[in-house]
Amino acid sequence: MNVMQLKASDFESDQEVRWCPGCGDYAILKVVKTVLADIGHSPDDVVFVAGIGCAARFPYYLSTYGFHTIHGRSAAVATGVKLANPDLDVWVVGGDGDFLSIGGNHTLHALRRNVDLNLLLFNNAIYGLTKGQYSPTSPVGTRSPSTPGGSVEQPVNAVSFALGAGAKFVARGADTLQTHLPTVLKRAHDYKGASFVEILQNCIVYHDGAFGAINDRSESQNVTVRLEHGQPMLFGKENDKGLVFNEQTGTFDVDELTNLKSEDDVAIHDETNIDRAFALAQMEQPGHPVPLGVLYAEPAAEFVDARGFTGTKGAWDRDALKALL
């Protein structure tokens, strides 16, 4: 595909955006348009496939090709698109219901199959379009129309799930972190294979503030750690705290820099280390900063596209058919 000089506005569709005012999806849409312009593929070579839910309306608001499918099946449809035409740049957008509830199976298989798709999970930990029921990522105790006494189920950790499914690229961003999110999405796009990005997204109507200070620009630094490959995992407004890897438990401990003998005790982020990625994926608030950025990117992983499947030597012709019979 040719790389072109494009502007974010080149990716704007003529459709009126119908999300609730203040929805985190607006922020994500803005970032995606910027990233697409930066990548520079013509909108004619880009496909957005979505399932059902608020997030899944995404394709209507872009000037690319788009397919708004059925609940949970977007990854499977996108796999078919890629099988038919591996040259397309294919993105899959869905919410926590789409990707982790009804479509959990397809997410799992798209990831372990490692088809070259960019999967964006807009996680707002609630069912928005159906008016506020708890979702598979809602924390225990979430009060909703279907759980008036508070939900009792353990939520699924999206990035742990993705790593467990065998994903080769797992990252996390947040809707309002408008300088951080583009770098994550660009990395996801550039990765050859199935790249999984969880985007923490605020639902202003049914689950406002679900992620606390994480996507509050002024507070975010205190409750998140920005992962950069080869860099020490420091966080806090003054970069005064760090993650120390506990060899005994295989998990990360949080410590003030002032308590450490040396800054060298702070763990260096290695995005190619799957064990460390699992340890990072387990870190949650409170107690740990939430890791944002690329948790894991397996270098040079074998990815699958149509060329890996049988029958890829082109269509038959009459002579080939006669020979076959």
Place this chain on the structure above:
Amino acid sequence: MAELSVASGAADTVRKPPLVVRFAGDSGDGIQLAGLEFAKSTADAKSDFMTFPDYPAEIRAPAGTLFGVSAYQIQFDSDEVLTPGDEADVLVAFNPAALKTNLHTLKPGGVLIVDETHFDARGLKKAKVEANPLEDGSLDGYQLITAGVVKRTIEALAPLELGRKQATRAKNFWVLGLVYWLFGRPLDTTEDWLKTKFRKTPEVANANILALKAGHAYAETVELSAVRDFAEPRIAKHKNKSRIISGTQAMAYGIAAVSALGKRDIVYCSYPITPASILLHALARFEAGIRTFQAEDEIAAVSAALGASYAGSLGITASSGPGLSLKTEAIGLGVSVELPLIIIDVQRGGPSTGMPTKPEQSDLSMAIHGRHGEAPLPVLAPATPDECFWIMLEAARTAIGAMTPVIVLSDAYLANAASDWELPDIDAIPDIDWPEYKPNGAEFQPFARDPNTLARPWVAPGTPGHAHRIGGIEKSSGTGHISYDPDNHEEMTRLRAEKIDRLTARWPEVKIEDGPEDGDLLVIGWGSTYGAIAQAVKELNADGKRVTHVHLRHLNPLPRGLSELLDRFLQAVTVELNTGQLCSILRSEFLKPVECISQVNGQPFHVSKLRDEFTKRLEAPGA
């Protein structure tokens, strides 16, 4: 044997009746292999034939048990053969369980070849048989040949110094040798095949060839001469090259033909399910033309196929009943976004898991009506194994021409039944036109329609200047933008239905297969019942009766002329392997009295049953 003796002793002008041979044994006994070799030998003898494997759902059930019995039946004749036959002239039973479950298929006086090796206390107990049928006189009405198959196979292979177990494996070829002798068949076809098949393990080829010859020699040595009166009919059926083909293989070639004649790749997505998976196996062997994808489930399979169609390829998926249930939502999406898609349903006994290896025609209602909302789509059904080739071309032309999902209803019988197929003249088949969208200067409208077919344009991602969005939300006629406008929804609903109805103009008018243009009894069949109906009607009409047979390949919409045809007969009756689904559809469509001859026992119709049913109706209209 009376019937056969008369024929063989009579003058040449008396036609010999068709013959039916049935092999039955454990699913590990090599029954299907022996049967297939017999079919190849039949093709070499220039007889027409039809075969039907009747196998259990269990892969390797415990040896000797009733539920582990596998059978293979073949009917052959000098005349056209339309079914695998109602009853066997020759039955081979490898153990007590096979005898118990298959004896009812043998004609009175028929030849019964039994391997008595397993008719000991243990074998009888496994088959839940009290008295030994070989000793209690219960088989007196048959020509019993107790051949000691295992013992003689081991004896024959003694020079090879194989273990007892390995030698025993050749017993199916020992029996095949014996059966070949009965029909005066040469052994060379099977010998050649064994040499090719086991060229890397010549010791296995030798063992089987030795067993084949030993069985043949045994039959010659002992007194089987009375049985040998079977004379091989010899005709040249086909002008061109032919081959043995099952419905599944024909379907695979049909899909390859769609790729060749459309000059496009096909993306075939499916999830393993009996009895549809064998189509995936057949297609996965092709090196070009068809990308096969084994999805994680039925829903993913149809979704990926639809995604492939969206991206400009033709997506095909196949399954059986339970899988079709799972696919329905995605098929509905296909109807809504108006993309081509082919869904093959190899029907089996239902509901739920039902009888996975047995044929039934009970998914017709689901195929036509089984989606939420108003979601009409074309439904096609091949009638014979070789029509499975042609139906794929028809399905592809329909799907692409009308931009719609198409359901093709096959069944467990068609998928597995095999017959001799005259290879089609590929040059005589027209191309499949892949529509190329030509911009006309005006703004692109993904839901503007062709005035004749009402099909919308198919513009795949990657097409410059035409990026657009589609989805399952109702679309504005023309622009395709999201629309909740009441009048628009009404218009779109009626347009989608009209588009399917207009297909009848492209399809052939209903055609009479056999029988007069008007009269007493119109028999309406669809799908795999073709052979049994055609044979029964042929026999009755030869007998001076007036029965007319039509066979529907297009089940939705129904073909032109059917309503008028119904008016020309005193009685109309459908023949179905369900409780009357087509019958209900015809009644509601035409408001005319239609009856149904129904069977849901997991078996194809017997010709004799249909002959009796038709006769009964001719004699007492409305009975």
